[in-house]
Amino acid sequence: MTHRTGEPKERPEPPSRRRARAVPAPREVKVYIAGTTHTPLSKIVTAAAGILVEAEDSGTTGKRLPIAYEQSQYVAEFFAGLEAIRSAGKEDTLTIFSAQRYVHDAMNKKLSGWEHEGWVGVRHCGVLLCLAAELKARKAPTFFKVAAPGTPARTICKRAAGLAKRAAKAPIDAEWDLTLPPNTTLRGLSLQGNRQKTFYRSIREEKTKNVSPRASTRKKLEAVRMAVIDAFGRHVSDADIWRAASVKDFLPRTAQFLWKGLHNAHRNGTYWTHIPECEDRAMCKECEVLEDLEHILVDCKSPGREIVWKAAKALWLEKETQWPEVSLGTILGCGLAEFRDDGGKVKRGTQRLYRILMSESAYLIWRVSKSPPMETT
Numbered sequence: 001m002t003h004r005t006g007e008p009k010e011r012p013e014p015p016s017r018r019r020a021r022a023v024p025a026p027r028e029v030k031v032y033i034a035g036t037t038h039t040p041l042s043k044i045v046t047a048a049a050g051i052l053v054e055a056e057d058s059g060t061t062g063k064r065l066p067i068a069y070e071q072s073q074y075v076a077e078f079f080a081g082l083e084a085i086r087s088a089g090k091e092d093t094l095t096i097f098s099a100q101r102y103v104h105d106a107m108n109k110k111l112s113g114w115e116h117e118g119w120v121g122v123r124h125c126g127v128l129l130c131l132a133a134e135l136k137a138r139k140a141p142t143f144f145k146v147a148a149p150g151t152p153a154r155t156i157c158k159r160a161a162g163l164a165k166r167a168a169k170a171p172i173d174a175e176w177d178l179t180l181p182p183n184t185t186l187r188g189l190s191l192q193g194n195r196q197k198t199f200y201r202s203i204r205e206e207k208t209k210n211v212s213p214r215a216s217t218r219k220k221l222e223a224v225r226m227a228v229i230d231a232f233g234r235h236v237s238d239a240d241i242w243r244a245a246s247v248k249d250f251l252p253r254t255a256q257f258l259w260k261g262l263h264n265a266h267r268n269g270t271y272w273t274h275i276p277e278c279e280d281r282a283m284c285k286e287c288e289v290l291e292d293l294e295h296i297l298v299d300c301k302s303p304g305r306e307i308v309w310k311a312a313k314a315l316w317l318e319k320e321t322q323w324p325e326v327s328l329g330t331i332l333g334c335g336l337a338e339f340r341d342d343g344g345k346v347k348r349g350t351q352r353l354y355r356i357l358m359s360e361s362a363y364l365i366w367r368v369s370k371s372p373p374m375e376t377t
């Protein structure tokens with residue numbers, strides 16, 4: 001195994017005691033977990049985990065997720081699983097019931113593959129790594145069971161979901177200990193049986209993990225995050241934003257355009273103010289203001305810009321009833337748009353149409369804007 005450092009840190013080993021304390025007799029513990037989300041009127045989604053330990057009032061908990069994590073039911077279930085494992089003694093036989101299969105599948109089917117590949121590219125690696133380490137630190141068996149509809153276990157899981165729902169409404173997120181129990185993880189990826197792609201990805205992750213984004217990139221990410229919350233009610237992480245800039249619905253040139261937009265790497269506005277004799281290129285000839293990407297795509301008075309957005313809106317309204325507001329955030333974050341039908345199911349076709357319409361319209365405006373011929377991509 002090659003050594004690779006990771007995000008969660010190992011807890012120091014507790015000092016050994018000279019005289020062993022009396023160990024309580026092992027028990028069989030059943031814990032019911034649930035993860036849920038809450039979307040208030042302000043549309044900022046929050047997620048929380050709920051756990052209920054059978055026959056123990058003190059084991060009843062609801063906790064909001066750390067804001068740095070994706071606020072989804074999927075991630076909340078992992079946090080609930082972590083809390084469930086920590087709620088039982090290491091010698092107790094533990095059975096965890098959930099209405100969802102997430103934790104069950106992650107720990108039973110995917111864990112060995114993730115460990116073999118050194119957790120490279122695994123989303124929510126922090127909480128999953130913790131969950132796996134806590135599982136290994138246990139000395140007694142742990143079972144994950146899916147609570148089938150109509151069973152008493154499902155009813156108790158619903159009560160756990162109620163706890164989570166209440167916790168999700170809390171004004172601030174809860175404190176979570178994401179340190180690992182000692183001697184439970186061997187960090188790194190196996191040199192045997194891994195693909196070259198995994199090694200490259202691992203090296204890239206390692207090299208870039210301490211690189212903080214530039215201030216202008218951070219501003220763009222924040223603008224996208226707020227726009228996505230506003231328009232689609234989704235709380236997204238930086239990783240989600242980067243991933244969404246290269247979804248398969250975009251052509252390579254539009255994906256590159258969005259990626260450069262997030263990095264503030266297009267040659268306009270302040271880019272030219274630093275170059276002698278090119279200062280005048282920083283200004284929009286039409287509006288006589290500093291010409292940044294937001295101005296070109298959203299605010300400029302040039303007729304071309306308006307025509308493109310009007311056409312995009314008209315095309316959209318042939319299929320849908322509401323055209324989300326066009327802002328730099330919704331343009332750069334169009335890959336994160338989410339549209340659901342009355343039953344709550346994601347409308348894939350509509351999502352794809354929106355992604356293509358937004359990215360292609362913005363790219364077209366960019367191309368016909370006054371910035372070329374200096375900018376060609």
Ligand SMILES: [Zn+2]
Nearest residue numbers: 284287300301
């Ligand atoms: Zn202008």
